[in-house]
Amino acid sequence: MPSSSASASILNVALLALPDTTASTLFGLYDLLLSARRDWQILLHRNPVEPPILPRIVSRDGRPLRVANDVEVHPQASLAEAEGADVVVISDLMIPPWQPLGDRYDLEAEWLRAQYEAGATLASACSGAVLLARTGLLAGQEGTSHWGYCEQLQRDHPDTRWHPDKALVTAGVGQRLVMAGSGTSWHALALFLIARYVGAEEAMQVARLNLLSWDSSSQLAYAAMARTSQVADALVARCQEWAAQHYDSEAPVAAMVQMSGLAERTFQRRFVQATGQTPLDYVHTLRLEEAKQMLESGDLPIEQVALEVGYQDASFFGRLFRRRVGLTPAQYRRRFGGLARRLAGVAKE
Structure with missing residues (x-):
C-alpha cells in the first residue's frame, strides 16, 4: 500500500x-x-x-x-x-x-x-x-x-x-x-x-x-x-485493530502483548518493524486523534476529555498533546472549534 x-x-x-x-x-x-x-x-x-x-x-x-x-x-x-x-x-x-x-x-x-x-x-x-x-x-x-x-x-x-x-x-x-x-x-x-x-x-x-x-x-x-497505515504483519495488524477499539483501556500495550502470545521484547521489536512506532506511541496516536475529535466537536472539560481517551493524569495529557500537536488542548479547541461557533452565530442573525 x-x-x-x-x-x-x-x-x-x-x-x-x-x-x-x-x-x-x-x-x-x-x-x-x-x-x-x-x-x-x-x-x-x-x-x-x-x-x-x-x-x-x-x-x-x-x-x-x-x-x-x-x-x-x-x-x-x-x-x-x-x-x-x-x-x-x-x-x-x-x-x-x-x-x-x-x-x-x-x-x-x-x-x-x-x-x-x-x-x-x-x-x-x-x-x-x-x-x-x-x-x-x-x-x-x-x-x-x-x-x-x-x-x-x-x-x-x-x-x-x-x-x-x-x-x-x-x-x-x-x-x-x-x-x-x-x-x-x-x-x-x-x-x-x-x-x-x-x-x-x-x-x-x-x-x-x-x-x-x-x-x-x-x-x-x-x-x-x-502514521496509522496498514501493515503486512497479520499479528501486528490484529493488534492494531484491537487498539483502535480499546485505546482507552488502562493497559493497552500489556493487553496487546498478551494477545500476541510473544515475549514483550519480541512483540515490541516486531511492532516497530511493522509500523515504525512503538506500541505505546501507536496508542498515544490513536488517543490523541480521538481527543482532537472531541475537542473540535464538543465542550467537555479538558480533564474529562483526557479521561475519555484513557489518560488519568490530565497534566500529562496536556503536555503530551502540546508536544505532539504543537498546541495545548485549549488552543486546539479554540482554533478548530471556532468554525462551528461562527456558523452558529450566523444562523442566529
Whole structure:
C-alpha cells in the first residue's frame, strides 16, 4: 500500500459512481484529489508537475450513467478495470434515510469487500456510508455518516457504533475504513487521503488554495493520521485493530502483548518493524486523534476529555498533546472549534 513516506509513487483512487450519487461530491472529490501538489507548484512556482494521485470515476460497467439530479457522468473504468485500486471512495447517495437500500448495489458491495481484502482503503462521504455498511465490514467498528442518517444506520446496523457528531472516523485493520460525516465534510475526507498517502504539507497546500477550514497548524494533526497505515504483519495488524477499539483501556500495550502470545521484547521489536512506532506511541496516536475529535466537536472539560481517551493524569495529557500537536488542548479547541461557533452565530442573525 502507498504511504505518506512514498510520495513519489502514484496513488490510484477509484471514485464509485452510482445512479444515486450526487455529482457535486463526486466531481468535487475528483478535483481536490487531482489538484494535490500540482496546483500549488503551478500557482506558486510556475512548475508543472505530475499529480501524485490519479483519481478515476468508475461504475459497474463503465458506461455513461445519469446520477442524482439528472447529471450525466462518463466513467473512466468499469469495476473489473478498476480492481487493484489503492483507495476506493463511495460518494454520497441521494436516498432517503428510511428507504431500504435493498439488493440493488450488492454487486458493488461484493466488489468493495474484495478490494478491501486485497489491501485497499475504503472511504465513504456523507450518506455513502449506507453502502459501506452494506458490505458488512463495519461490524464491530465505529462509523459516521450524515447526522440525518445515523439513527437509521444504528437501527439497520446495530453492531456498529455510529457517531453523528464526528466529521471523520477511521476504523478497521490499519484504519483502512474511512468515513466522512455530514455535507461538505468530504473536504476533510479528501484532505485526509492526501495527508495519509502524499503528505501533510501537500494537504495543507490544497486547503490553503481552496480556502478550506484548516490553518497551517493542522498539518501536525494530518501527520499523526498518516502514521496509522496498514501493515503486512497479520499479528501486528490484529493488534492494531484491537487498539483502535480499546485505546482507552488502562493497559493497552500489556493487553496487546498478551494477545500476541510473544515475549514483550519480541512483540515490541516486531511492532516497530511493522509500523515504525512503538506500541505505546501507536496508542498515544490513536488517543490523541480521538481527543482532537472531541475537542473540535464538543465542550467537555479538558480533564474529562483526557479521561475519555484513557489518560488519568490530565497534566500529562496536556503536555503530551502540546508536544505532539504543537498546541495545548485549549488552543486546539479554540482554533478548530471556532468554525462551528461562527456558523452558529450566523444562523442566529
